[in-house]
Amino acid sequence: MAASLGLIPEADLFSSAYAHGDFTSPLQEYYQHRYPSDLEYSATPPVFLPGAGDHHGGEEEEEKKTRANSKKKARAIGGGRIGFRTRSEEVEILEDGFKWRKYGKKAVKNSPNPRNYYRCSAERCGVKKRVERDRDDPRFVVTTYDGVHNHATPVSAAAALRFYC
DNA sequence: CGGATTTGACCAGCGC
């Protein structure tokens, strides 16, 4: 059912942060990509779903339980958390203009697919990113951003931001 | 040669 409106697992997590209005950057909002076809994800503008978090109804209690852990952690961090859901069967790196360096991979229990951890290559920038495939639709990729970029956006970022705004 | 990627191990937090 979760696939109906593209409700991603971390939806509740994001909603809490979103409710506090901690998002300041264009990318720091809860977006949900939903592409009708297998075309390039960058060709379709993101769909902003303000109420996506509140929308979660009778979700899987089991997952909620397991996720309570990261939920609290996320709150403690206090940074912005954004979830992107893109449809790309091969590319799982959402090009947002920043240079990401993979620093870890972990198999999570909620999903049969491994989760990849990326970090902004700029040392002064503590922004992290998590990428994992949707458990319901392996063709979808869920990208989660943590934090705010505090450095100049490298080139293409400008285009990306223009695109998102 | 430099930088990025890979993989396993380690650590911390939370639930039971």
Next chain:
DNA sequence: GCGCTGGTCAAATCCG
């Protein structure tokens, strides 16, 4: 108090 899960680090390896 123990076990489980998620997240991070570090050394080795690979690619450009």
